[in-house]
Amino acid sequence: MSETPLLDELEKGPWPSFVKEIKKAAAKNPMAKDLLRLLERSYREKITHWKHGGIVSVRGYGGGVIGRYCDLPEEYPNVAHFHTIRINMPAGWFYTSKALKQICDVWDKHGSGLTNFHGSTGDIILLGTTTDHLEPCFQDLAYCDPPFDIGGSGSDLRTPSACMGPALCEFACYDTLDLCYDLTMEFQNEIHRPMWPYKFKIKCSGCPNDCVAAKARADFSIVGTWRDEIKIDQEAVKEYVDMLGADRIQRELVDLCPTKCIKFDPNTKELEIDNSNCVRCMHCINKMPKALRPGDKRGATILIGGKATFMDSAFLSWVLIPFIEVKKPYENIKELLRAIWDWWDENGKFRERFGELIRRLGMWRFLKAMREEYGIDIPADPRMVEYPRTNPFIFWSPEELEEVE
């Protein structure tokens, strides 16, 4: 009889099976074999068998390796240590076959032969090795061609990630891959050596479709946008009208515009957009990619504070800077990041995310600090809020009162 009757069930069915993947690795790797046996036990007992925590690392770094120890080391000796190494992926998760094969060779030499492509933050996850293999594995990756460095973990800058952007997408309003790479290189120290109150994530989306979910999953969300007019190719509009019919254009495009700023004339088969009332939600462009395109004055909106529920509820990022230029060498964005980190590092409590700090101290204190301590003037703007406050419990600074006297 099979040693893993419960997991064997999950080899059936049409969706690719993770059990098959573990078995494939287990055929030649004792760690993967013990992982399979241990997981079967978790399936039987409905409980995890990983011990709490584990602090391991490589020389020179404080983050990037997640230590893990089995709570039944005698029965499952090959996963007594089962640490994860996070490897910084190339921006947009683009690879050559040669690079991937080199990573596999290094990992077969040092680890379980199991991976995740990819972790939610974006890293390549090398799943399961022993403490003594961490440094040799890291250095073998460092001497691949091209080399792969370790990504972030702990209270540091986590690995930034980006949508595929201009590599493949005509909606991209800035070079997401280049910005992501540039920030990753600029802030290597912040990624590798945790020194902050808690984690901090950056994600780069080329347009408001937000294909890396920056607004939900990053403390600092850089979302591409434009300031001028949507470009219309009326000939291409006519092709869509002929394909879909005027009715569907009205119902599925015009009527769904959130600000009702599009008009469609079924006789001329032409679209007219009142761009001053467009909120750039992308719906019409998504619907007619051949006919409608983002404007030419492009940049990004910076939103801040996105995070999951612990401790002060889940936050979606909110607007800090409605429009910012995104041009190499990105000094405006880097300057803002440095100021934010300095302020948060000074004021943040242990395990307090940046968004929670702002909730505790208020946007006004944050904006005031940016202006007075860092020389970054971010004017309060109605675009920052859904609606103005509903209570009159307002803070005034002594300087504001002096102006009257």
Add this chain to the structure above:
Amino acid sequence: MAEERPYKTDFGPPKYDLMLHPIIKKNYGKWKYYEVVKPGVIKRVAESGDTIYVVRAATPRLLATDTVRWFAELAEKYSDGYLRFTSRHNVEFFITDESKIDDLIKELEEGGFPVGGTWDATQAKYGLTNIIHTQGWIHCHTPATDASGIVKAVMDELFDYFKEMKLPALCRISLACCLNMCGAVHASDIAIVGVHRKPPKIDDDAVRRMCEIPSTVAACPTGALRPDMKRKTIIIEEEKCMYCGNCYTMCPGMPIFYPEHDGVAILVGGKVSDARTKPQLSKVVIPWLPNNPPRWPEVVQAVKKILEVWAENARPHERIIDWIERISWEKFFEIADLKFTHHLIDDYIFDYCSFRKTAQFKW
């Protein structure tokens, strides 16, 4: 043998442009439009007239190195040695010769990696894509459920929706194995989240040996913990505890696992894109379903039911939250045949926001 090479640090990831297919590199930032040819195949046309076909296949995210090598070999055979992964754990190949698309699809599917996961906004025909998920019992110490197992069970059941484009709008399914909610569950159309239902069992000896008591006490969102100065441990006020498990994250002396009481909650109605309506957080509609490995039938059926009842009733482009906001939550609970219980009325920090402050509602 002494190591000759110097110890390298702080060199970062490879630059992205080393990894780009020549057609992608040549037309970088100069794409004109795209067309969804069929499920899993997207044609991308550059201003230069160059065309590339992107073929998308599912992966289980957890991959053996031999599978990654096999992807690399397929890339060498079909896409000039280049490939990418998507932000939802799918793999994509780039084909310049249209006649090779079906051969690649055949090889991928015979190898067990189905092609699909795309959508066509032009036609309002949407496929279901991969489930963003986490480590579960495979590698994490705080999970209340497994990740890979439920994902496999759900996607086996909803497989046709991945292969075809027959949904009225985007539907993102995500899973997190505990309330840390790694990934995207707090902003997904349908989310599966591991939850506990009993307070931690305090192991006084472990607290003394391994915990920093003040930071553990501070980690409780409801203030249910306080230090016990005399006994040098932590006391819990059980009626204040809603079993979030954050104290266990901080302190090994606070284990919170109960195999028969742990399980999953189902949330719906989150979204991230700005298209048509604003991004929203997901909302709890089923407070608890049991862990029932290996197939989690209760969870699979609940997810399927919600997805299908939405798909039947929604208008083109109407995501789950857009549909619910049109018909009302009371109608959603009725149509989806879900029981509304007191567990679904918020009592966390921002509770008041979600209360009904109008007499406008449906019977």
